[in-house]
Amino acid sequence: MNYQSVFVDFFSKKRWPLHLTFIIIFLSQVFTAIMNVMNSLLWWGRIDRDLILIGCIDALVVTLLLLPMVIYLIRLAFNLEVMNRGFQKEIEERQRIEEALLQNEKRLLMITENSRDIIWMIDMDFRFTYLSPSVTQLLGYSQEEFLTKSHQDILSPESHARLLDVMTEELMMETLPDKDIYRSRIIETEQTHKDGTTKWIEVSMTFLRGPDKMPIGILGFSRDISDKKAASDALKSSEAQYQLLFNSILEAVCSIDLDYRLTSISPSMEKYLGYKKEELIGKPLYDLKILPEKYIEKDISRVTRALRGEILESDEYQLITKDGRTVFAEVSGAPIIGNGKVVGMISVARDITDRKRVDAEKAELEAQNRHLQKTESLGRMAGAIAHHFNNQLHVVTGNLEMAMDDLPQRTETSEILTEALNAARKAAEVSGQMLTYLGQSPGEHALANLSGICRKSLPLLQAAAPTGIILKTDFPDSGPAIRANAGQIQQALTNLVTNAWEAADENKGTTFLTVKTVSHADIPDSRRFPIDWQPRKSVYACLEVADTGCGIASENIEKLFDPFFTTKFTGRGLGLPIVMGIIGAHDGGITVESQSGHGSVFRVFLPISAEPFCNSLEKRDNALEH
Numbered sequence: 001m002n003y004q005s006v007f008v009d010f011f012s013k014k015r016w017p018l019h020l021t022f023i024i025i026f027l028s029q030v031f032t033a034i035m036n037v038m039n040s041l042l043w044w045g046r047i048d049r050d051l052i053l054i055g056c057i058d059a060l061v062v063t064l065l066l067l068p069m070v071i072y073l074i075r076l077a078f079n080l081e082v083m084n085r086g087f088q089k090e091i092e093e094r095q096r097i098e099e100a101l102l103q104n105e106k107r108l109l110m111i112t113e114n115s116r117d118i119i120w121m122i123d124m125d126f127r128f129t130y131l132s133p134s135v136t137q138l139l140g141y142s143q144e145e146f147l148t149k150s151h152q153d154i155l156s157p158e159s160h161a162r163l164l165d166v167m168t169e170e171l172m173m174e175t176l177p178d179k180d181i182y183r184s185r186i187i188e189t190e191q192t193h194k195d196g197t198t199k200w201i202e203v204s205m206t207f208l209r210g211p212d213k214m215p216i217g218i219l220g221f222s223r224d225i226s227d228k229k230a231a232s233d234a235l236k237s238s239e240a241q242y243q244l245l246f247n248s249i250l251e252a253v254c255s256i257d258l259d260y261r262l263t264s265i266s267p268s269m270e271k272y273l274g275y276k277k278e279e280l281i282g283k284p285l286y287d288l289k290i291l292p293e294k295y296i297e298k299d300i301s302r303v304t305r306a307l308r309g310e311i312l313e314s315d316e317y318q319l320i321t322k323d324g325r326t327v328f329a330e331v332s333g334a335p336i337i338g339n340g341k342v343v344g345m346i347s348v349a350r351d352i353t354d355r356k357r358v359d360a361e362k363a364e365l366e367a368q369n370r371h372l373q374k375t376e377s378l379g380r381m382a383g384a385i386a387h388h389f390n391n392q393l394h395v396v397t398g399n400l401e402m403a404m405d406d407l408p409q410r411t412e413t414s415e416i417l418t419e420a421l422n423a424a425r426k427a428a429e430v431s432g433q434m435l436t437y438l439g440q441s442p443g444e445h446a447l448a449n450l451s452g453i454c455r456k457s458l459p460l461l462q463a464a465a466p467t468g469i470i471l472k473t474d475f476p477d478s479g480p481a482i483r484a485n486a487g488q489i490q491q492a493l494t495n496l497v498t499n500a501w502e503a504a505d506e507n508k509g510t511t512f513l514t515v516k517t518v519s520h521a522d523i524p525d526s527r528r529f530p531i532d533w534q535p536r537k538s539v540y541a542c543l544e545v546a547d548t549g550c551g552i553a554s555e556n557i558e559k560l561f562d563p564f565f566t567t568k569f570t571g572r573g574l575g576l577p578i579v580m581g582i583i584g585a586h587d588g589g590i591t592v593e594s595q596s597g598h599g600s601v602f603r604v605f606l607p608i609s610a611e612p613f614c615n616s617l618e619k620r621d622n623a624l625e626h
Helices: 003-012 016-043 049-075 080-114 134-139 143-148 157-173 226-248 267-273 293-307 353-405 412-437 450-464 486-502 575-585 615-625
Strands: 118-123 128-131 185-192 198-209 215-224 252-257 262-265 312-320 326-338 341-351 446-449 469-474 481-484 509-519 539-547 589-594 600-607
Touching (some): 016 049, 134 143, 134 198, 157 185, 157 198, 252 267, 293 326, 312 341, 326 353, 353 412, 450 481, 450 486, 450 509, 450 539, 486 509
Antiparallel strands (some): 118 128, 118 215, 252 341, 326 341, 509 539, 589 600
């Protein structure tokens, strides 16, 4: 083979520098590998792959740096001046690189030396390999003093245990195939200052790793967060106090955002309205069912004003609870300011339902008092007029009787006087009824059997009952015993039964008479007459008259016992007023239950006598009944 022609042919090609480059690189890599293998066998008796790899890389770098020069020298027929300039340039570049590395090391050292945070490194045996001087500023120890301390001397027992737990967790995570080698952990620790005080230090840690990506140490940063911790604890304490106040306040409190949605409600509001927090929070005001429709527009307007920064004065509202009850509240509001602008509003509602009820009861009592005063005044006047009128009628009837005695019988004049005398007697009867209504009619009260009085009245009532009316009774065998004027009680019973008959539809229906004993707690508070009557005894005798008639309109019930008030064509308007006068004179009361078209129930309550009900009186009443 002609080597010279091959050599000439090789260098005659345009790409000979590229081909020469590959040849030299290949030869340098092979030579370097062989030399490193021999050195490792000679010195350590084994082949060190890392040494071979590093040597090959170095050879590659050197070869790449020298190749341009070699090629250039070959081109210039091994011109040494050019070669020297290449070497000088290489030396200057290396010096520049080394100086840049030195400057970077100085900057890094300056950062670590002047950092307020402690920068430290430890090996996997937890021994410090580096500690920045800022440990003196942070914990008061010099570097030498700190390195003589154990971790238990610096960390509180709780923090030391927490740190060991974290390290255990991290080492266990290293066994996972999909571990994140760039992860870090941050924990809060309590550490002891040289002066004995404690500081809260935030420690951020990450593993230092070798070429095989396995941990060879830990790089950490320790930062003083005592002020931050104190502020956080103060904030938590403030929030806890606010939450305690929010949960304990009696008023119903809620907050509303700029979209008119409830963002929070107090437990008192849950209790007040009966809704759970989850049923209200996040919902807009106009979708809630806690306001009657007439208040929705007003409420939206007030909320809009508050969201514009206006403080709202108290205003009365009606609210609807979950179970449908209506309650009353005084509602005030104010904007919530955050970062200098309105971010919502807070609304406070004070329950005034009891106050409204008391005010209504007070107004009702005042109206009743005025009515009682007026009634009492009219009663005194009516009594005086009735007595005076009755006295004058006695004079008239007396004179008429004397005049008739002096006249012959069956004359025209005597007949005229007889009609006048009958009219005067009827007028006196009306006057007597008025006195009875006023409770001023005379009559002695004695121990009486209420059932006996009712049984004694039955024959007369049955005889007077209209055709088609059925009279049903339910009386006990004896009693209850009351102190009363039997004749007046019979008159009251007759008037009540007559009133029931007059309510019958076309003289058809049933009237029920019942006598029983009731507790004062079972006497209704509403529609009770007289309106100032209060049951003071523990037990009362009850005379009940019920009918299946036309009933009484609710607006007429309060007027039933007014003199001369009647809704019947045949009525005179004195039957029920006389009943109330008689019952009032016996320290009793009357209640009325009625609806139009559903009949009526009148109950008369008379105090039961504490006197023993003797057998002789019972026998007398039984004899009268038979």
